[in-house]
Structures are given as structure tokens and as C-alpha cells.
Amino acid sequence: MSKAVLVLENGQVYTGRAYGATGETLGEAVFCTAMTGYQETLTDPSYHRQIVVATAPQIGNTGWNTEDSESLLGKRSAVRWSADFIDHDDPGKIWVAGYAVRNPTRRVSNWRAGSTLEGELADQGVVSISGIDTRAVVRVLRDTGSMRAGIFSGDALRSVDEMLDAVRAQPSMAGADLAAEVSTTEPYVVEAAGGQAKLRVAALDMGIKANTPRMLAARGVEVHVLPSNATLADIRSVNPDGFFLSNGPGDPATADAAVALTSEVIDSGLPTFGICFGNQIMGRAFGRDTYKLKFGHRGINIPVLDTVTGRVAITSQNHGFAIAGEAGEEFDTAFGRARVSHVCANDGVVEGVELISGQAFSVQYHPEAASGPHDAANLFDKFVSTMEGTRS
Numbered sequence: 001m002s003k004a005v006l007v008l009e010n011g012q013v014y015t016g017r018a019y020g021a022t023g024e025t026l027g028e029a030v031f032c033t034a035m036t037g038y039q040e041t042l043t044d045p046s047y048h049r050q051i052v053v054a055t056a057p058q059i060g061n062t063g064w065n066t067e068d069s070e071s072l073l074g075k076r077s078a079v080r081w082s083a084d085f086i087d088h089d090d091p092g093k094i095w096v097a098g099y100a101v102r103n104p105t106r107r108v109s110n111w112r113a114g115s116t117l118e119g120e121l122a123d124q125g126v127v128s129i130s131g132i133d134t135r136a137v138v139r140v141l142r143d144t145g146s147m148r149a150g151i152f153s154g155d156a157l158r159s160v161d162e163m164l165d166a167v168r169a170q171p172s173m174a175g176a177d178l179a180a181e182v183s184t185t186e187p188y189v190v191e192a193a194g195g196q197a198k199l200r201v202a203a204l205d206m207g208i209k210a211n212t213p214r215m216l217a218a219r220g221v222e223v224h225v226l227p228s229n230a231t232l233a234d235i236r237s238v239n240p241d242g243f244f245l246s247n248g249p250g251d252p253a254t255a256d257a258a259v260a261l262t263s264e265v266i267d268s269g270l271p272t273f274g275i276c277f278g279n280q281i282m283g284r285a286f287g288r289d290t291y292k293l294k295f296g297h298r299g300i301n302i303p304v305l306d307t308v309t310g311r312v313a314i315t316s317q318n319h320g321f322a323i324a325g326e327a328g329e330e331f332d333t334a335f336g337r338a339r340v341s342h343v344c345a346n347d348g349v350v351e352g353v354e355l356i357s358g359q360a361f362s363v364q365y366h367p368e369a370a371s372g373p374h375d376a377a378n379l380f381d382k383f384v385s386t387m388e389g390t391r392s
């Protein structure tokens with residue numbers, strides 16, 4: 001096993017073993033506390049340009065399969081496809097810049113596994129590291145905040161100063177405009193389950209995850225996935241019943257075009273729902289600012305309080321930015337009164353906003369739950385009933 005190092009921009013160096021591909025990779029070091037669902041994490045386009053540090057010590061037990069990947073990159077060449085469609089030749093694109101794990105499993109044990117995690121990382125050229133105390137790294141990231149980092153192995157190993165220079169030369173996640181790098185360039189359609197569409201949604205792809213159209217398709221919705229640079233005319237040409245804003249990588253403060261488009265769409269009266277990056281775009285369309293969190297929320301057991309109903313949901317999350325605001329706030333927008341609808345029960349960070357009219361709402365967490373708990377799946381039902389005009 002050859003040596004690898006994880007170098008943080010504060011100068012800390014962790015020495016372990018090369019895992020997956022050998023070479024050099026740069027990205028923002030962030031930690032994820034999920035104990036399951038590494039395949040969904042690694043293939044989530046929102047992790048583009050991030051090195052994910054897993055707190056769970058053992059990773060890789062279920063290997064890699066062709067069903068759980070969240071990236072739609074391999075499938076979107078088809079113009080129309082069913083939400084149940086699984087391409088068993090497509091392992092799904094890994095979006096993370098690198099993966100840092102402690103103790104990779106030696107033996108894969110799952111009937112669906114077609115390959116191993118390490119093999120998939122190697123095949124896709126994702127430089128990763130194993131054998132480091134990832135929970136020690138997490139303590140540093142919690143104290144200092146997410147920071148730029150690099151993994152180096154093989155010929156890319158050099159003096160600490162040289163590696164540190166490379167780490168510090170990369171752009172920071174604040175100010176990164178990444179949606180176009182992960183979006184489809186051509187529109188495509190995900191059919192409603194059974195081909196029986198009762199509603200049609202135009203979805204702005206800023207890094208959409210596979211389970212989102214699947215959740216909508218299961219509720220009779222046909223999803224027209226549009227590139228991140230779509231215009232109001234592109235949306236109108238779909239003749240949709242609703243508009244969806246996807247998750248995605250990068251800093252929401254850069255997404256001016258998506259914010260302007262969302263404002264036009266809400267102004268036109270179309271029901272609008274957003275997830276994660278989409279929530280941040282919605283917040284900006286409502287006139288709020290976004291800001292970078294110290295170390296973000298990434299995991300699958302994060303409690304969120306619905307400030308309207310008082311109910312708590314355990315949620316899947318992956319975000320490093322948030323909308324400014326606090327629980328109980330109501331405010332004016334260009335489209336009428338709005339409120340902070342959800343906050344994180346751990347730290348009070350805004351986790352959702354909505355127009356009080358109900359026409360537009362969004363959450364910072366992941367109701368599509370891939371991976372993670374299903375507590376929030378009812379938000380897709382809420383979107384459907386808003387589109388049907390049946391919401392009470």
C-alpha cells in the first residue's frame with residue numbers, strides 16, 4: 001500500500017494510504033456524519049469540488065452497485081426516460097473531488113454489489129486516502145471551519161511546503177459558481193410512473209439528484225429537466241404546472257441568473273418548490289442574503305423544526321451555505337409576505353422559507369432522502385397539492 005497525505009490549508013498533514021486513484025486532488029475539506037449511503041454521497045453533484053471526510057470509521061461494506069447513484073450524468077443523453085430506468089452498465093459519476101476514510105472494508109458484503117468502492121474510485125480517477133483518523137480531522141474542521149485541502153499520493157507526493165502551496169492556490173468555495181459544471185446541457189424528460197402524467201414540472205438542473213424526479217414521478221408528475229441557463233421562455237415552452245429548483249454545488253451568492261429567473265417564475269404565479277441550493281435561490285429571490293456556514297451540515301440524522309406546525313423531522317442534509325434569518329421571522333418580498341418556515345434544531349440555522357400564500361416554498365434539507373430518513377417526503381405531496389390547487 002503506498003503512502004498518501006491529506007494536507008489542510010492550515011498546514012496540518014495527515015499521513016495514510018493511497019485509496020482509489022493515485023495522484024493529486026484539490027477541494028474544500030468537509031465532513032459527513034452519515035453512517036450509511038456513501039454511494040449516494042459520492043455521486044451527489046452538490047459535492048463537486050469537495051473532499052469528503054467520513055466520520056463513520058468503516059466505509060465500503062456494501063460495495064458499489066448500479067442502482068443507488070444520484071448523478072444523472074450517464075442517463076441524461078436519452079431525451080425521455082422512465083424514473084424506474086436503471087442502466088446496469090452505468091455505475092454513476094462520482095462528483096466528490098476526493099474521499100478520506102479511516103478503515104475501508106476488506107470484504108464487500110451485499111447482494112447488489114457489482115464492484116467495490118475502492119475499485120470505483122480508482123476507475124473514475126478519484127484520488128482518495130484511507131487509514132487516517134478522520135474523526136481527528138473533523139475536530140479540526142469543526143474548530144477552524146471547512147477549509148481548502150488536497151490529497152497527494154504516488155508521484156504527486158512532494159515537500160509539505162509545495163503541497164501546501166498547491167492547496168492554498170486553489171479558489172475557495174465562497175464565490176464558486178459551479179452549477180453550469182454539473183448541469184445537463186440538453187433538456188430531457190423523466191416520465192411519470194406508469195406513463196400516466198397528471199402534472200408537469202419544469203425543473204432547473206443545477207445538479208439535480210436522481211431521486212428527485214423519481215419522487216415526483218411516483219406522484220404522477222412528468223419532470224422536464226432544463227439546463228441551468230434556461231430562460232423563462234424555455235420554462236413556458238414546457239407548459240408546466242409547477243417549477244422546481246434543484247440542489248447543487250457552489251456558492252448561492254453567485255447564482256444571479258437563477259435568482260432572476262426564479263423571481264420571474266414566482267411573479268408569473270407558478271407554484272415553485274426548491275431543495276437545498278434551490279432553497280438558497282428562493283431565499284435570494286425573496287430578498288434575503290446567503291452566507292457561508294463555518295462547517296456546514298452534512299449527514300442523515302439532522303433535526304429540523306417546522307416553525308409553523310411545531311413538528312420536528314429528522315433529515316438528510318448537505319449544505320455549506322444558508323439563508324440569513326431566524327425562527328419566527330416574517331418579512332415582505334416582491335411577491336407578498338414570507339416567513340422562515342424551518343430551522344435546524346441543533347443550531348437555529350434557517351432550513352426553509354415560504355410565501356405565506358403557499359405558492360412558493362423551499363427547504364435546505366433533502367426530502368428526496370438519498371440517502372437518509374423519509375420524514376420529509378410529504379413535501380413532494382405538498383408540491384403536488386399546491387399545483388393541483390387543493391392545498392388547504
Ligand SMILES: NC(=O)CC[C@H](N)C(=O)O
Nearest residue numbers: 046247248276277320321
Ligand atoms: N446540496 C446542496 O444543494 C448544497 C447547496 C450549496 N452548494 C451549499 O453547500 O450550501
